[in-house]
Amino acid sequence: MSDTSIEAKRSIQLEMENSTAGPSRIQNSAADELSSPILKLNIDCFEELFEWLSLADLRSLRQTCKRMKQAVDYFIKINYPAVKFGFGRILIDTRILQYFGRLDPNKSKMIKRALVDAFDNPKDDIEMFKGIFPQLERLQIRIYDFRGDLHELILKWCSNLKYLFIIETVDDLMGGDNEWLNRQYPTIEHFTVDDNDVLLSGMAGTFPGLKTFFELNPKIQIFSTTMQLLRKNCNYFLGSNIKINQLNVHGDCSAENGMDEVCGILNQLYEQEFHKRLHLFIDYIDNQTDMDRITSVRGMEKLYLNRVHLGTEATITPTPDLRELCIEDDEYFENWQSMATNLVNIERIYFMQAKADVIASFMRYAPKLKEIKVQYLLGGTHFERGGVINLSGLNKERKRLAGACKVTIYVDENVFLSTKFAKAKIEFSLVILKRVQAVDWTPGFQ
Structure with missing residues (x-):
């Protein structure tokens, strides 16, 4: 824990000890005073107790009195940044x-x-x-x-x-x-x-003022745009001295967009050092050829796939630059072992829905993986009755991989609490389980 976090915790503890109970929706001041012994607990004790409660329960708890609100708000701020x-x-x-x-x-x-x-x-x-x-x-x-x-x-x-x-x-x-x-x-x-x-109308325009705007504003480090706009305006960037850190591009792999041309432009921009890293957001893809074109783009650190309509043999070919993969649906992928092996440098993976077997594949074959987030877990070999993840089994899988990083798995709150109540232990040497709200991770285009 950082010095700043320790200071903040001490400050909250002192406020709880010294403040007077404020107005409450549930209790009046007299009742609040009668319940004061629990408020004398150290804030570390509260944090341990709060981990067993749902976020809905915590929201209700913070309404009971001023001091409890302080404790809950501190806990949420430190542990659940996605909750606003x-x-x-x-x-x-x-x-x-x-x-x-x-x-x-x-x-x-x-x-x-x-x-x-x-x-x-x-x-x-x-x-x-x-x-x-x-x-x-x-x-x-x-x-x-x-x-x-x-x-x-x-x-x-x-x-x-x-x-x-x-x-x-x-x-x-x-x-x-x-x-x-x-x-x-x-x-x-x-x-x-x-x-x-x-x-949508297929009439993306050309905007010469873009080049001037970037030249006058060199502090811009992230540029987000669409495939069509990039195609129509690439001549204002190609051959220029404009430099940014990150380029975000989104669109679908339609004939109108022409993925061969788009990917060619992206590679040219990367070669002239227009951008250092690329985040690519694909709204729709329906053929392996376009997938192969996409994975050949240099400097692509993040790939987001929304509607994927490929055959069951579809895969992602070796992509050494890729650090983050986001997939809305794993229905059209089956060969996860091959994919995990090809993504040798992958560090973060987001699934809207996936089976525990998919998690296991990356545990076995992706040594640099550090975070995997699954909004909806759909069962699988390491997913037991009652919505409980077999963390011990996943930890054993991870141990077999030489040089493997420790992985944080973010899951739906129901799965997190079910596993915690069933197993109590949610952290092992190479695996730790947390709620999805524990990370402020937005996979979509922005």
């Missing part, structure tokens, strides 16, 4: 403009993310929200038929903006004479252009 309490995002929309003034001023100060959507009169409507723009770190813009200067109306006020996301309104905001593309934004680190609307 309180404000984090507000949807700015003409349909809720009338309610904006009712927000608690203290809570509005916590808003770091905003979606600007569907304004009738941008200049007048945006004026109402100008007060929160300086504190925003993430801004998503989706305004059809946008009228006005994006820089003057919004971006010039966003002095702490780190992530700018343009979605579905790309032609309005990126095409023509959009002056905001000729400006510097020293805090922006992540820029996304998702042309979903034109993607």
